[in-house]
Amino acid sequence: QQPVQSPQAVILREGEDAVINCSSSKALYSVHWYRQKHGEAPVFLMILLKGGEQKGHEKISASFNEKKQQSSLYLTASQLSYSGTYFCGTDSGSARQLTFGSGTQLTVLP
Amino acid sequence: DGGITQSPKYLFRKEGQNVTLSCEQNLNHDAMYWYRQDPGQGLRLIYYSQIVNDFQKGDIAEGYSVSREKKESFPLTVTSAQKNPTAFYLCASSVAAGDIQYFGAGTRLSVL
Numbered sequence: 335q336q337p338v339q340s341p342q343a344v345i346l347r348e349g350e351d352a353v354i355n356c357s358s359s360k361a362l363y364s365v366h367w368y369r370q371k372h373g374e375a376p377v378f379l380m381i382l383l384k385g386g387e388q389k390g391h392e393k394i395s396a397s398f399n400e401k402k403q404q405s406s407l408y409l410t411a412s413q414l415s416y417s418g419t420y421f422c423g424t425d426s427g428s429a430r431q432l433t434f435g436s437g438t439q440l441t442v443l444p
Numbered sequence: 445d446g447g448i449t450q451s452p453k454y455l456f457r458k459e460g461q462n463v464t465l466s467c468e469q470n471l472n473h474d475a476m477y478w479y480r481q482d483p484g485q486g487l488r489l490i491y492y493s494q495i496v497n498d499f500q501k502g503d504i505a506e507g508y509s510v511s512r513e514k515k516e517s518f519p520l521t522v523t524s525a526q527k528n529p530t531a532f533y534l535c536a537s538s539v540a541a542g543d544i545q546y547f548g549a550g551t552r553l554s555v556l
Binding site for chain 2: 364366376377423431432
């Protein structure tokens with residue numbers, strides 16, 4: 335079942351912060367975060383694994399609550415380049431494949 | 445440079461025609477994936493392969509077929525049985541199943 339992302343869209347001014355949430359009805363092994371700009375390929379941002387391990391970009395932070403099957407992506411001091419659609423992909427650990435949410439469209443204005 | 449190459453960038457299909465989308469990677473990754481993306485939607489998994497000569501159906505495999513005869517190649521055929529093929533198709537690969545996925549630039553398929 336597809337994870338639920340919220341909000342669906344958010345508009346920020348440069349320098350403001352944003353939080354994007356991803357919630358699953360299944361127990362999760364890992365959560366992946368990607369950003370996609372219009373017409374381009376998704377780009378990896380962060381992977382959060384059960385047990386607390388994280389891998390990703392220095393300027394991106396995220397959390398993973400295993401008990402609640404939820405993850406949040408924190409974008410601080412946003413820049414114009416942060417604009418795009420953010421997707422979470424969840425891995426329940428059985429088939430080791432990702433199920434993606436429908437995305438959160440982030441727009442950063444000058 | 446290592447990466448994933450998808451071709452063509454744009455493709456048009458006629459009624460009743462099968463078309464094949466190419467995906468090649470030189471990252472030495474074992475796992476490869478095909479996703480379909482419709483406007484304003486997320487990515488839906490069509491097929492995936494964890495190792496050469498093996499592949500599994502994803503959530504929307506009907507009307508599609510794949511092969512994995514070589515580690516670096518994972519072509520996707522959109523058959524005439526796929527009645528609504530217009531979409532953006534993305535290929536991805538990862539070192540192993542469940543690891544970080546790296547995406548190609550995509551193929552945009554339209555129906556004439």
